[in-house]
Amino acid sequence: MKVLTANRLTDGEAVWFSAAGSWAETIDGADVVADKDGEARLEAIGKAAFDNNEVVDVNVIDVDVVAGVIKPQRLREVIRAAGPTNRLDLGKQARPAAGAA
Amino acid sequence: MYRYDEFDHDFVKARVAEFSDQVERRLAGEITEDQFRPLRLMNGVYLQLHAYMLRIAVPYGTLNSKQLRMLGHIARKYDKGYGHFTTRQNIQFNWPALSDIPAILADLASVEMHAIQTSGNCIRNVTADHFAGAAADEVADPRPYAEILRQWSSVHPEFSYLPRKFKIAVTGAERDRAAIQTHDIGLHLKKNDKGELGFAVYVGGGQGRTPMVGKKIRDFLPEEHLLSYTTAILRVYNLYGRRDNKYKARIKILVHETGVDEITRQVEAEWQALKDGELKLPEADVAAIQAYFAPPSLAARPEGDEAIKVARLDSKSFGEWLDQNVFTHRNPDYAAVTISLKGIGEAPGDATDSQMEAVADIAERYAFDEIRVSHEQNLILPHVARADLRAVYDALVAIDLATANSNLITDIIACPGLDYCALANARSISVAQDISRRFASLERQRDIGELKLKISGCINACGHHHVGHIGILGVEKKGAELYQVTLGGSADEHTSVGEIIGRGFGPEEITDAIETIVETYLRIRNDASEKFLDAYRRVGPAPFKEALYASEAKAA
Numbered sequence: 021m022k023v024l025t026a027n028r029l030t031d032g033e034a035v036w037f038s039a040a041g042s043w044a045e046t047i048d049g050a051d052v053v054a055d056k057d058g059e060a061r062l063e064a065i066g067k068a069a070f071d072n073n074e075v076v077d078v079n080v081i082d083v084d085v086v087a088g089v090i091k092p093q094r095l096r097e098v099i100r101a102a103g104p105t106n107r108l109d110l111g112k113q114a115r116p117a118a119g120a121a
Numbered sequence: 122m123y124r125y126d127e128f129d130h131d132f133v134k135a136r137v138a139e140f141s142d143q144v145e146r147r148l149a150g151e152i153t154e155d156q157f158r159p160l161r162l163m164n165g166v167y168l169q170l171h172a173y174m175l176r177i178a179v180p181y182g183t184l185n186s187k188q189l190r191m192l193g194h195i196a197r198k199y200d201k202g203y204g205h206f207t208t209r210q211n212i213q214f215n216w217p218a219l220s221d222i223p224a225i226l227a228d229l230a231s232v233e234m235h236a237i238q239t240s241g242n243c244i245r246n247v248t249a250d251h252f253a254g255a256a257a258d259e260v261a262d263p264r265p266y267a268e269i270l271r272q273w274s275s276v277h278p279e280f281s282y283l284p285r286k287f288k289i290a291v292t293g294a295e296r297d298r299a300a301i302q303t304h305d306i307g308l309h310l311k312k313n314d315k316g317e318l319g320f321a322v323y324v325g326g327g328q329g330r331t332p333m334v335g336k337k338i339r340d341f342l343p344e345e346h347l348l349s350y351t352t353a354i355l356r357v358y359n360l361y362g363r364r365d366n367k368y369k370a371r372i373k374i375l376v377h378e379t380g381v382d383e384i385t386r387q388v389e390a391e392w393q394a395l396k397d398g399e400l401k402l403p404e405a406d407v408a409a410i411q412a413y414f415a416p417p418s419l420a421a422r423p424e425g426d427e428a429i430k431v432a433r434l435d436s437k438s439f440g441e442w443l444d445q446n447v448f449t450h451r452n453p454d455y456a457a458v459t460i461s462l463k464g465i466g467e468a469p470g471d472a473t474d475s476q477m478e479a480v481a482d483i484a485e486r487y488a489f490d491e492i493r494v495s496h497e498q499n500l501i502l503p504h505v506a507r508a509d510l511r512a513v514y515d516a517l518v519a520i521d522l523a524t525a526n527s528n529l530i531t532d533i534i535a536c537p538g539l540d541y542c543a544l545a546n547a548r549s550i551s552v553a554q555d556i557s558r559r560f561a562s563l564e565r566q567r568d569i570g571e572l573k574l575k576i577s578g579c580i581n582a583c584g585h586h587h588v589g590h591i592g593i594l595g596v597e598k599k600g601a602e603l604y605q606v607t608l609g610g611s612a613d614e615h616t617s618v619g620e621i622i623g624r625g626f627g628p629e630e631i632t633d634a635i636e637t638i639v640e641t642y643l644r645i646r647n648d649a650s651e652k653f654l655d656a657y658r659r660v661g662p663a664p665f666k667e668a669l670y671a672s673e674a675k676a677a
Contacts, residue, residue, distance in 0.1 A: 030148060031218035032172035073150040077168055077543075094600060095547075096539060100170045104540035106468050106550045110201055110216075111171055 023050040023083050023090065024062040025100070026075035034100045034112075035075060037065055043075065046112050047090050047101040052083065122183050122491065123268050123413045125233045132275075133230045136237060140164045141223035148220060161219075163243075164226070165236030169543050172216045176239040177229060181249035181267040181291070182210030182494040182501075186481035189492050191232045193477030199225050204477070206462060206470040208534060208585055209288070210248050210494040211239060215541055237275065242283045244274035244355075248290045250298045251495035254416055255503035257451045261318055263293035263310045265411045266347055269402065273348050280355050284362035285370035287355070288327075295614060300496060302326045302335040302616035303588055305372045306354060311341070319343045324354055324384065325376030328582035332618045333373040338385040344407065346392075349400040353392035357384065417489035417504055422454040425507025432511040439514050441563060442525040447510065456507050458488075460500040460517060461524040461532065465561045468550045469535040470498030472522075479520045487513050497534055499527070529566040530574055530639065531557045534585050538578030538595060539602075545578035547595025547602035548628070552576055555632045560639075569639055572653045575610075588612035590654045591638060592619045593631065604631040608638070608665060609657045622662055623670050634669060641668040 024037035025047075038044040039051045053059055059080055066078035082093040092098050103111015125133070140160070147157045161167075165176040177192070184192075192212055196204045199221045200214040207213055217225060229235055238245060247267040254262040270289060274280065280287070292299040293310040301307025307323035320342045326335025342350050358372045361379070376384050433440040448457040460480060462470050472480075484492045484502055487509045493501035500522075505513055517523040526532045533556065536542065538549030553576055560566055575589030579596075586592030592607035603625040610619030626634045639653075645664050646656045657665075 027168060027172070029154075030220050032168055032216075034171055070154070073147075073154075076154050095597075095602065096170070096545075099539060099548075103171065104550075105548060106540055106554060 021052050021054050021083050021085060022059055022062065022080050023047065023052055023092075024066050024078070024080050025050075025097070026066060026069065026078040029073055029076055036101075037062065037069075043069070046115075047083075047092070050083075050090055052085060052090060122185060123180070123264075123410070129233070130230075133233075133235050133237075136164075136235065137223065137226045137230050140226065144219060144223055159241070162240040163238070164222075165239035166219070166222060167240065167543075169215065169537075169541050170539075171541065173219050173222070174541070175214045175217045175222060175225060175236060176207070177212050177214070177234060177236045178239050178246045179210050179212060179234075179494050180271050181247055181253070181264050182251050182496070183253075183264060184492040184494065185490050186485040186492065188232045188234055189477050189481040189484070191228060191234070193474040193481065195225055195228060196474040196477065203471050203473045205468075205537060206472065206494050206498050206500070208496050208498065208536075208583060209239075209246050210251070210496055211246055212494070213537075215537070240286075241281075242285050242287075243281050244270075244277065244283075244287045244289065247271055247274070248288070248299055248304075248496055250292045250294060251493045251497075251499075251501045252298060252448060252457050252503060253293060253493075254414060255448075255450050255455075255457045256294055256298075257449045258296055259294045259451065260311050261293050262411075262414050262416075263291035263299075263308070264414050265407065266308065266310060266320075266344070267291050268410055268413070269347060269407070270351065273351075280359065283355070283359055284364045285367065287358075287372070289351075297612075297614040297616075298495075300585070300588065300612035300616070302614075303328055303332075303585070303612055304335060305358075306351065307335045308347075310344075313341050317343060320347065322350065322354075324388075325373040325381075326616070327371050327373040328585060328587045329371070330368060330580045330582075331371075331374065331377075332582070332587040333377060334616045334618060335373075336376060336381045336384075338381065338388060345402045345404070346396055347402060349395040349398065350388070350392050352400055353388045353395055356391050357387045361387075417491070419452050419455055419504065419506075422506040422508045425454055425510070428508045429510060438523075438525070439511060441567075442514055442523055443510065445525040445529065445567075446527045450504065454507055456505055456510060458502040458505050458510070458513060459495070459527040460502065460522050461526055462499050462522070463526055463532050463557070464521060464524045465526075465531060466554050466558045469533050469553050472500070476520050476522060479516070480522070483513060483516045487516075497532065499532070525563060526566060528571045528573070529563075530560045530569055530572040531566060532573075533557065534573075534575040534589070536577050536579075536584035538576075538584075542578060544581055545595070546580075546597040547578050547604065549576045549578040549584055549593075549595060552593060552595070552604065552628070552631055556635055559632050559636060568649070569643065570649065570652055572639070573611075574635070585612065586610070587618050588616065589619060590657070591635060593635075596625065598625070602628050604628070604634075606631075606634060606638070608662060609654065611654055620662060623666055637668050638665055641665050 036050040309321040323335035488502035535553040539545040577584035588610040607619030
């Protein structure tokens with residue numbers, strides 16, 4: 021399964037394309053696709069957002085969905101989705117509302 | 122220290138205005154990311170995992186208190202309350218918004234700082250011995266030459282689009298504390314038999330995926346020829362350095378593939394055409410730059426010895442800090458102090474906004490307003506009266522920066538690794554923290570003695586793992602972190618590249634493996650005076666391999 025991620029142009033914030041059709045600051049509500057067509061759709065959305073100067077460093081990444089929770093497969097993406105592992109007070113993991121987005 | 126003249130002020134101001142305009146146009150969508158990326162890199166702006174990163178130049182690692190206070194201000198106002206000092210004596214902020222960067226650069230310019238040429242295929246920040254101008258063993262202060270190189274290399278039209286980045290380091294002492302042989306050009310400032318100043322010139326050192334020790338191509342270059350000779354080297358490199366393959370584009374590959382003799386011949390031939398031209402340094406100009414680096418007027422403070430004797434009796438921990446973090450100054454009444462940014466379990470090289478401000482206050486009060494950043498990711502107060510050491514120590518204790526571990530196993534160099542860096546394959550900071558906690562006992566660390574442990578989270582080797590006595594390289598294998606260990610590296614005047622000891626270790630095994638290596642060293646050393654590196658060079662890898670892998674070899 022895959023989701024679409026990027027960094028927001030203005031502040032570099034890591035963002036994921038959500039099932040609600042917008043760029044969200046957490047991975048929780050990301051638009052998860054399970055087939056080639058879905059992947060192509062996300063890639064097209066990413067390219068359009070890049071071309072429209074909304075986001076940079078656009079990537080479609082591998083995830084698993086375990087008990088309804090989206091988990092990136094690569095550690096790199098786990099860290100992007102949470103924050104530095106040595107600073108639990110920073111990044112998405114530090115947000116009181118993390119998980120509620 | 123060097124102060125901007127009118128030209129410098131105008132130059133930096135113009136650059137801030139130019140880049141501010143570029144940022145504005147990018148945010149307005151008038152220029153594309155592909156157009157903007159090289160522009161932002163030229164101004165030190167990277168995109169990392171969580172956010173943008175801004176790398177600010179600290180020329181040859183020298184700061185005054187006003188500048189350090191400004192870095193603290195930037196950390197607080199635009200970032201998340203801390204900064205990361207790097208192995209190029211620079212500082213990085215991990216969380217700035219692109220839209221704030223023009224304001225940050227304007228703040229920096231107000232204290233004569235900038236982020237120019239901290240990225241890109243140009244000549245990067247020239248680094249120098251962090252004890253420059255203070256060390257007892259120094260022939261002359263290398264920083265005036267680093268400053269001359271900085272002025273010459275700033276937006277140099279011929280050398281702004283090299284095949285790859287280019288790094289220069291300068292030292293003024295036999296004991297190399299600036300790792301000059303791991304640089305594209307390493308300069309060792311020394312005197313000849315006649316007492317004249319000049320440089321031994323090393324070329325083609327570097328780390329990354331192909332580590333090479335620099336080759337000496339000239340034993341003595343008179344100081345007046347610094348720029349003509351450097352230009353000759355850069356011209357040969359610019360002409361023949363490979364542009365077809367990024368991984369073979371550094372000058373070390375050119376030197377290796379061409380051969381030292383032929384490269385030397387080419388450089389010398391180019392230099393013959395240049396040496397008596399406009400690049401020859403006028404004596405008056407060198408003197409003018411040297412004047413900026415005139416040592417502070419150090420009043421006699423002979424009461425230091427007695428003060429220290431009393432303070433030692435009063436505090437064991439002060440005595441330990443004195444033994445470990447205080448370095449011999451050329452003036453016997455003074456000392457150079459290492460402020461460790463390697464607190465036990467902390468991220469190497471990180472300092473908070475309030476720590477930066479407090480160090481600035483200490484420097485202003487006790488250290489003639491001077492601070493240095495070392496390539497080992499610590500801060501230095503180069504001139505402190507020995508009589509004031511106890512007061513400085515107490516002030517450092519108050520801000521949690523009095524860890525007495527300089528040159529010990531917990532004084533670890535580590536790159537940001539996968540916790541921040543877009544290039545990394547594995548984490549570095551967490552490994553450094555684990556090892557630091559394991560060896561937290563100062564008594565144990567001191568028994569182990571000098572041991573330089575360096576960690577990189579990818580093959581680009583920002584954490585200098587190749588030249589660690591113990592080096593750790595993080596890689597990604599089958600989606601998981603794996604750590605390769607090298608032994609026997611060194612970045613001093615006897616530079617060597619460490620050798621891979623065997624199969625790598627998982628994140629949960631690496632600290633045990635390091636402990637096994639250290640325990641093996643303690644067992645095999647002749648006595649406590651034989652340092653880790655000397656013992657390794659005497660016995661080689663065999664006993665370490667045996668200790669790490671023998672049980673699995675038997676099982677197989």
